[in-house]
Amino acid sequence: MSDWAGSRPAGAEDDPTGAAGPTDATGPRPVPQLGSIAPYVMGAAPRADEPRGAKLSSNENPFGPSPLGIAAAVAALPDVNRYPVDPGGLRARIAAHHGVEPANVVTGAGSDEVINLVCAVYLEPGRRMIVADPPYGIHRIAGLLSGAELVRVPVVDWTHDLPSMAAAARSGDVVAVTNPHNPTGTAVRPDALRGLLATVPRDCVVLVDEAYHEYVDDPLRATAVEMLDLHPGLIVSRTFSKVYGLAGLRAGYGIGRPETLEPLDRVRAPANVNAIALAAAAAALDDRDHVARTVAATRDGRRRLEETCTRLGLEHVPSQANFVLVRDRDGWPEALGRDGISVRPGANLGVPGWHRVTIGTPAEMDRVIAILELLFG
Numbered sequence: 517m518s519d520w521a522g523s524r525p526a527g528a529e530d531d532p533t534g535a536a537g538p539t540d541a542t543g544p545r546p547v548p549q550l551g552s553i554a555p556y557v558m559g560a561a562p563r564a565d566e567p568r569g570a571k572l573s574s575n576e577n578p579f580g581p582s583p584l585g586i587a588a589a590v591a592a593l594p595d596v597n598r599y600p601v602d603p604g605g606l607r608a609r610i611a612a613h614h615g616v617e618p619a620n621v622v623t624g625a626g627s628d629e630v631i632n633l634v635c636a637v638y639l640e641p642g643r644r645m646i647v648a649d650p651p652y653g654i655h656r657i658a659g660l661l662s663g664a665e666l667v668r669v670p671v672v673d674w675t676h677d678l679p680s681m682a683a684a685a686r687s688g689d690v691v692a693v694t695n696p697h698n699p700t701g702t703a704v705r706p707d708a709l710r711g712l713l714a715t716v717p718r719d720c721v722v723l724v725d726e727a728y729h730e731y732v733d734d735p736l737r738a739t740a741v742e743m744l745d746l747h748p749g750l751i752v753s754r755t756f757s758k759v760y761g762l763a764g765l766r767a768g769y770g771i772g773r774p775e776t777l778e779p780l781d782r783v784r785a786p787a788n789v790n791a792i793a794l795a796a797a798a799a800a801l802d803d804r805d806h807v808a809r810t811v812a813a814t815r816d817g818r819r820r821l822e823e824t825c826t827r828l829g830l831e832h833v834p835s836q837a838n839f840v841l842v843r844d845r846d847g848w849p850e851a852l853g854r855d856g857i858s859v860r861p862g863a864n865l866g867v868p869g870w871h872r873v874t875i876g877t878p879a880e881m882d883r884v885i886a887i888l889e890l891l892f893g
């Protein structure tokens with residue numbers, strides 16, 4: 517019996533030869549590239565027997581969902597016998613939020629769906645998906661599944677090497693830039709991004725994934741939404757899963773030129789974003805208090821964790837996102853785990869020897885810092 521899920525163990529590396537695929541010809545045959553893809557590994561939940569368990573493994577919002585979003589979700593519930601009709605006008609609200617037209621917006625069941633649509637529509641065997649190494653896992657999987665070749669361009673100082681990525685791009689490729697990046701947390705300079713947009717062939721897609729944009733406090737912070745005039749293939753993806761706290765509902769979107777997004781809109785499932793998610797996301801977009809509280813507390817927790825690492829001599833990557841990548845030493849991830857705090861092994865993210873710590877509530881960060889101080893202080 518063929519067993520695709522087992523053909524690439526969780527956490528394994530991709531196998532470009534595809535040799536791990538099944539050979540049994542009596543059952544259905546998935547596309548050959550499937551055998552080469554190492555599956556995405558979700559962040560682990562904390563130990564079930566630890567009442568103070570803290571999940572710092574999936575870059576979620578520890579402050580909960582937007583209260584306005586929840587109220588809108590509850591109000592939408594009685595109508596779920598109907599297919600979703602975008603009651604809050606989510607697309608229009610997103611467009612207004614960014615100062616663009618509704619035709620510049622495509623919505624998805626999470627930004628991961630937008631990424632999948634981009635790869636389904638713009639890639640095929642013979643084209644390439646150009647990613648940073650280490651890449652964000654869904655860029656890697658969606659690119660490979662489309663039959664494209666995955667071109668990994670190593671990060672320099674943990675940051676995308678945009679000149680080398682631009683130089684690698686050929687006609688018809690998709691170039692994926694994650695800003696800030698997951699798993700490193702680093703942001704790219706706006707002038708470097710403009711340089712990439714000026715350089716890559718006009719028939720490429722440049723996918724700029726801004727899932728963590730709101731957490732950036734670099735004074736040079738810029739969004740690629742303001743760069744739509746620089747490249748016809750620019751698509752910027754955003755999510756309601758992080759700062760808006762709606763990861764479980766699945767809502768995200770892409771912004772680009774209408775002619776670039778139209779193919780995605782044509783083939784997406786017509787009811788791809790469910791009615792609850794549409795209502796909640798539209799309301800959450802206006803929940804300025806929740807966003808401001810989340811951003812302020814997350815930046816503060818990030819600063820405290822980074823200062824602690826520096827003081828204790830723990831190597832870490834300075835972050836612009838809601839997580840920090842910290843080098844393994846003397847079993848600190850296991851020590852957190854014994855106290856019910858789960859963090860993400862870098863081995864699952866292309867950075868073995870490191871763990872990624874999501875910024876939690878102030879109380880959760882107090883516990884993380886206390887454990888690190890006990891070990892290294």
Ligand SMILES: Cc1ncc(COP(=O)(O)O)c(C=O)c1O
Nearest residue numbers: 626627628652698727755757768
């Ligand atoms: C860089 C990046 N893009 C996209 C996503 C997924 O977002 P969504 O929940 O909107 O699918 C994540 C989630 O961790 C991410 O890290």
